Amino acid sequence: MAIALLMGLLAVTALQDAGLARTLATTRLLHQRAFSAGEIGLARATAMLAVPGAAAPGPARFNLPAHVTDGVDTTVLETAAIALPTGYSASRVIERHFEVRSTGWSARGARVVQVEGLYRHELALQP
């Protein structure tokens, strides 16, 4: 009788461990998916900024087709237009800086925020 009780206790503990491990694995998986979604947002914003002379795109929010629970929010800020870029003539070339903030999300509230700084050289406009 005692042996059966001990075995049952062990079984319940094992089940709890398995459940916890599964929960942790799922949480990790969802965070990885949120991270990937954030990277997709970064890549999308970077591609838009890579067009020569493109202005900072407006905020965007979209779901990923692979998982309806996954999606991304992106905002792009122009943080600086340096009129005195190192190594280049002032008033001829400027260095324009952007900050891309991409928040990827997935199920169960998984959320990863990535921030990337980008810059490019442009021709300066005269006042």
Add this chain to the structure above:
Amino acid sequence: MIPVRAVLVLLHICAIALAGKTWAADAQCSTQFRLPILLRLPGSAATSTLTTALLIGDLTPGLRIVDATNGRLLWTASASGTPTQRFADMQAGFSTSLAALDTDGDGAHDRIYAGDLLGRLWRFDMDNHGAPSSWLAGAIFADLSQATPGRGFIAAPDLTLIAPAGTKPWLSIALGTANTSTAMAAQPIHVLNRFYVLKDRAPLERWTQRQYDSWRPLVESDLMLAEGTRPATVQDNAGFYINLGAQQVAAASLTVDGNTYYTTVATNASLLHSCVGPPTPILLAPVNVGSVSADGALNAVTLDTSAPYIAPADSAVTLVRDESDPSGTFVCQVAGHTLPGCSVESTLHRSFWRREDAD
């Protein structure tokens, strides 16, 4: 027989088609040059509003600032008369050798470099918050005049921040001299021209007039001669110069990735003659291109022709979008000719990346 005047007119029209502008309409040959600058004027309801003004230099000694919208005279400086501000050494005109900077990033220009017709480079710090009588503090930064008159600055200073790893940054000021004699001499005056690259060791520092008054202007003996492919400067040097002989510098240089590209024009004629005499057609002359690195090593520039370009004398190195490159590269050109190895990429670069989520 074709009249000479008709040939000159035809040459003028060709020059317009070639360069898109006329010598007479351009800075060197007009009686004044206007550099647009942005000021934050006091007294307005919104002091955050920037006013577009014009910094004007011409053949008469001194500088002026006028409101760009209504032409109202805002400020004058000279050595004599009744200027808004008096600078005792300002006995020469400034022509087109003007450049302005916004060193603190607030949108308004606060630093001016100006080369005068006597071969002296001026440095000014500008603060428009007070009365116009104290807008500028400044003095001669470098006195590069020569014993015989006739050599001065026409080309605008090319200003570049240079920041080598591990050393304090400096502002590189690149500009060359030209024959600026205004006398209509029967024989051209032969001047020995030079291309200077000076170092302003206080690129972002605002100096008071007291600091300017105690500044000893740089002279040629403070500089090193650049004449080969080896570096001509040491870190604490004041800069360097290149001997150009009779070649004149009539246009601002361009610095790309630390290398300065400049044009020289092979003519002994004063580039200011047509400003004091009757208007003359655009001056077409052999234009050459030189290049020098920030440490004074001369770079070889391979032109796409064995001879110099016959082009307007004020042909500058310009940046033009390379339409064949979808990434938006800008290539350097002189009079429509592309300079190999001189380009500015507009591709995106990553400056940082971080995660901000706490969970």
